Amino acid sequence: QVQLVESGGGLVQAGGSLRLSCAASGRTFLRYPVGWFRQAPGKEREFVSVINWSGSITDYADSVKGRFTVSRDNAKNTIYLQMSSLKPEDTAVYYCAARLGGLGPSKEQSDFRSWGQGTQVTVSS
Numbered sequence: 001q002v003q004l005v006e007s008g009g010g011l012v013q014a015g016g017s018l019r020l021s022c023a024a025s026g027r028t029f030l031r032y033p034v035g036w037f038r039q040a041p042g043k044e045r046e047f048v049s050v051i052n053w054s055g056s057i058t059d060y061a062d063s064v065k066g067r068f069t070v071s072r073d074n075a076k077n078t079i080y081l082q083m084s085s086l087k088p089e090d091t092a093v094y095y096c097a098a099r100l101g102g103l104g105p106s107k108e109q110s111d112f113r114s115w116g117q118g119t120q121v122t123v124s125s
Contacts, residue, residue, distance in 0.1 A: 009119030022096030
């Protein structure tokens with residue numbers, strides 16, 4: 001099993017930047033694709049980004065493409081989400097999740113079995 005802990009959230013003005021981190025425990029973490037998802041108040045949780053085990057494949061939701069960058073440092077067991085040009089509509093709780101089972105990256109929440117507790121990102125206008 002993989003345990004995930006997100007950090008780096010906070011309050012930022014529109015146009016600003018934040019970097020979220022997702023720290024993982026478990027030595028088999030290296031195999032797993034990791035996704036970022038977010039849930040805004042009153043809305044369903046949605047896909048944001050995903051990265052494969054090596055970092056060679058990434059994908060993004062259209063709403064964040066060109067503004068967010070996902071990366072990973074497997075030596076540190078950490079995945080990052082660099083968020084730039086933030087908008088008020090990016091306000092949400094952000095979650096990272098690991099897809100276990102040796103499969104490739106996915107945008108589907110149901111494919112991810114290990115989830116972090118989330119970190120709040122608030123973008124003021």
